[in-house]
Structures are given as structure tokens and as C-alpha cells.
Amino acid sequence: MSSRRSGSTSTWLVLGLGFFFLYAPILSLIIYSFNENRLVTVWSGFSIKWYGELFRDQQMMKAAWISLQLAFYTAWASVVLGTMAAMVMTRFRSFRGKTLFGGLITAPLVMPEVITGLSMLLMFIALRGLLGIELPLGMTTIWIAHVTFCMAFVAVVISSRLSELDKSLEEAAMDLGAGPVKVFFVITLPIITPALLSGWLLAFTLSLDDLVISSFVTGPSSTTLPMKVFSSVRMGVSPKINALATLLIAVVSTVGVIGWYLMARAERKRARDLQLAANQ
């Protein structure tokens, strides 16, 4: 009895330490966002004035708007291209260089960001020098660079869903008279919608918090939020950043909780329906 108690105590202790290690920094960040003092590390009373400061900071708001736009367009382009790549990897008959193709698609996952960013910058310069294609560094170049690496993540998410999808569903649709293109849009796409959605969200968040690659290919008028945060922290940490981080955490965890709730509800409903069907 006593050994079991001490066992469970140490289990709780280890678990508590783990959670503390993971979440204490975030928790302190949130708490200090409500600090009245302009020094981040000195607590002098509760206040929400830094939130007001944040929203009055035009530069910060502009950077946030640019980042959101970028993330939005990146997510869409990555989902379209990633789905196409995933279809080729999972549905096409084997062709020469298929393994190489798959490798090249997923290579950006392990590529150091510095290298991706640098090579992107060199490519844009080369395009101008060799082919005369004028791509001013800015939103467009950041978007292209983001799509390049986000697409790899999306392709992995969607191809894993596609490869576990029962191929006979698509065959059945074809058997009933639908051509391959129609089968893709009427059968495959609706069934993998959850994977598309999670791929979209993944690309959105990856693009939203990318700093390194953006820094290489950015132009004078297109500072993204991570870049703005990073540069302002170098000047000295302002409690405004805490407020910004707290807002981001709030948004992300709200979306996460809603997603989890919807999924759990669908699962419960499915179990109930199955029970109903079995009882008939």
C-alpha cells in the first residue's frame, strides 16, 4: 500500500516537473503581459495598458497584417500544390524517377532553413540577371519561398491520408461511370477534406511564424510579424511583445479546443450511429 502511494507520488512529481518545464515559460509570459511596469521582469501591478499600446503600434499592426495575408495565400497555394504532389506519389503508376520525385518533394522538411532562404534569394537574383525576370523582393518573393517549404509538409500530411484511403472507393466511382477527373473532385476530395484542412492550418502556422527564410527574401516594405518582433526584442524586450504573444496563444488554443471538441462530438455521434445500426 505504502509503496504504491510513494510510486504514485513520484509519478505525479515527474509529471508535474514535465509540465512545469513545458509550460512555465509560457505561463510567465502571459502573466507578465498584464504587468503594469515597463520593465518586463519587475512586477508592479495588474494592467492591460500594454494591449492598448500594442494596438496603437502602427508598425506592429502593419507587420501582423502582412503576415496574415502571407500565411493565407501560402496556405492555399501549398494545399493545391501539395495535394497534386500527394496524388502523384500515391495514385500514379510507378514511373522512372518516382522515388527521386518523392525524395525531392519531402527534402525541404529536413533542409536547414538558412540554406533554403539563401538559395531562394540567390534564385531570385539569378532570375533577374539571367532571364531578365524582375521579381522585386517583397511579399511575392516571401510567398514563393514559403510555399516551397510549406508544400512539403502539406504533401506529407495528404499523401499519408491518401495512402490509407480505400482505393476501391475511387474504383467504385470509376466503375459507375465517372471519369478520373470527376472521381477526384466528387469522391477523393470530399473524403480527404479533413486532411486538406489540417494541411491548410499547418501551412498557415508555418508561414505565420517563419523568420529565417523570410529574412533572406524580404524587401524594404514587407516586414513580417516575426521579423518585427525579433528586431524589436533586440532593442530591448517590451511588455507589448508579451501582450502580442498572449493574444497569439489565445487564438491558437481557442482554435485547437474548438477543433478537438468538434472531432470528439463527431466521434461520439459515429459510435452512437454504429450502435443504432447494430441493434437493428
Place this chain on the structure above:
Amino acid sequence: MASVDADAAGSNGTMVNSAANPPAPSPDRYLVIDTVRKEFDGFVAVDDVSLTIRKGEIFALLGASGCGKSTLLRCLAGFETPTAGRIELEGQSLIGLPPYERRINMMFQSYALFPHMTVEQNIAFGLKQDGMAKAAMRARVDEMLSLVQMNRFAKRKPHQLSGGQQQRVALARSLAKSPKMLLLDEPMGALDKKLRSQMQLELVNIIEKLGVTCVMVTHDQEEAMTMAHRIAIMEQGRIRQCAKPDEIYEQPNCRYTAGFIGSVNLFEGRIDKDEKDFVTIRTSAFPDPIYVAHGVTGFEGMEVAMALRPEKLRISKHEPDLKHNKAHGSIEDIAYFGSHSVYHVRLDGGCKVMCNFVNMKRWDSESFTWNDPVWVSWGDLEGVVLSS
């Protein structure tokens, strides 16, 4: 290696002469599969298979997994293209036609019901592809729903249905377009045993009611025997025998078929005397040669096997009043199945035979017990001589 006797030879008349010009389509030659071959990276999955299937027939491809039966079915559906050979439906070649241009529909083993559509939408899917008018489509869907008695589930999604209900919907969906041919891939594979036997008969009733020609693939011999008008036994990409269920069972043409369908006692031996109206076969299992009361195509000294079904053997306590085909032994094992018992009798020669005994009276099963000395005997016409 010809077939064994005149009757069995008649049942094998399904081979197609590939050299002949294709004759006008007749009901007997509804589907013609001619020397179809399918290779995957050098592995031969279907090895020069030829079959003709009649209009309105329920035809089963039966074999162990990996024998090529599913590949052949997928060639019919259009999911695989044969490496060589012809496939013709009503005299028109199917080679090169994609699945969506064939008037052939398939019921998949997993049913492959579209999870994001209701029962109704699933059934209407094929009709929609044909551009059928809304009203006509609704009428057809209703008709199919009542055919499979699923009207009250029309608005349900597939995951809200039990296995048997899903199968009904899958059947309705594959029949909705009035296909020229229905393909069934392991139709009962996903059902439990009790539901299986009920659905087998129901499926046959529906298919026969509509008169649709049907090719099914199964590894379950009972299913093939119950449902099909004719069965082709496949092994390693080849057809071993193609005949009616009773002919397959009673007149197997080779050791593989005899062993694959039902249980059998096989005795290897040689033809001892080859006369016009009888042969005798010497085996190591029995002291006296086996007497078979009909001629066979063969020669004296030819290596053959004698196949005897367990239910053709009689078991008795006293020596039967027969000139041939009897042996003495003792009961070594008893398998009691309720309706019948299978006695494993060790013959005095050392060989073991299986012998069925129908428990017709309530206390029948107690009349023999372990180590009882018994006689085993069979009629002159009950065994099958196999040369291949």
C-alpha cells in the same frame, strides 16, 4: 493428360478455340475470355485463361488467395489491362475500354460505399453519371431500394448501417444502371457466418430475378457451390476445372480439384488391368486391387490416383457381402459433428481413411467407438480415377 471418363470430358467443353473467327454473339457466348494473360513484373498472375460465360449465368471463380481470380475479375472490370488475350462481351471487345465506359458494374469486397453520401445518393451516383433526368432517377433509386428492402434507410449514411445492410446498398448501387454484367468480389467476405448463408440465397434470388449475368470471385467453396451455376477452379493463374457444382464435386478432373473441394481420400496407385468396361487399380493402401466399373482413358501401369469422398464409404461391423472394394481396419479417431460423424479408420495395410456416417437415429453415433474393428467398403462406381 486427358480427363477420366466420358461424362467428365463432356463437362469440360468450355475451352475456346482461339484460332476460329469470332462467331456472331449468341447467348451461349455472352462473355468470351480468350487466352487472357496478365503479368506483373514477370510474375504471371493469370496464365492463358479461356472461358465462355452464358447470358444470365452466375459463374464463380474459385481458388485460394493469390491464384489470380481477383486479377481476372479486375481485367473484366477494366482496372487491369491484360498483357495478352481477348475479352469480348456480346461480341464486342472490352480491351482498351476504361472502367467508366464499360456496361459492367462491380460489387466490391469492402462494398466501397461513398462515406460522404447517403444511401440514396450512393445508388443514384451511377445514374447521375449517365445524365439521367431527376424524376426518372428518383423512380429508379426507389425501385432499387425496394428490391433490396432498404427503403427506410434511404437517408442514412453508410456508417450508420450494419454489414448486411451495407451489402444490400452496394448491391443496389451496382445493379442500378442495369449493367450487362455484374461482378462480385468476395461478396460475403465481410459478413459473419450466420448472415452469410442467408445473404447468399437472397443475393442469388435478386440476381436471378433480374436475369443479370454475374461473375463472382470467392475463396469459399460453400459460397461458390450455393450461389453459382458453374464454377471454375483456379490455381496458379490457370483454370483447373470448369463445371457445374455437382460435377466439380463428383467428377473432379485432377488431384488439386478433388482435394480443394470438400474432403477426400486419395490413394496413389497404378492401373493393374485396363479393360473396356472396367479397370482395376493396385494401391499400397489395400491388399486387393480397387475395382472400377467403367473404362478409363489410360494404359496398364499408368500412375493414377483414386479419389473417394468420405460419404461414399460405408462403415460396418461385419464383412460386407462384396467381391471388391472392401478393407478391414480399426477406428482411430472420431470427429463428431452432430449431424454426422467422421471416423478415421486405420486400415490393416497402415493407411488411414476418412469415413462419414450420418447420425440418422439419435443414438447412432454410439454404435462405433475407438479401436473397434470395422470394415470399410464402397460401390464400384463411387470412386474417381484421376490421372493428373
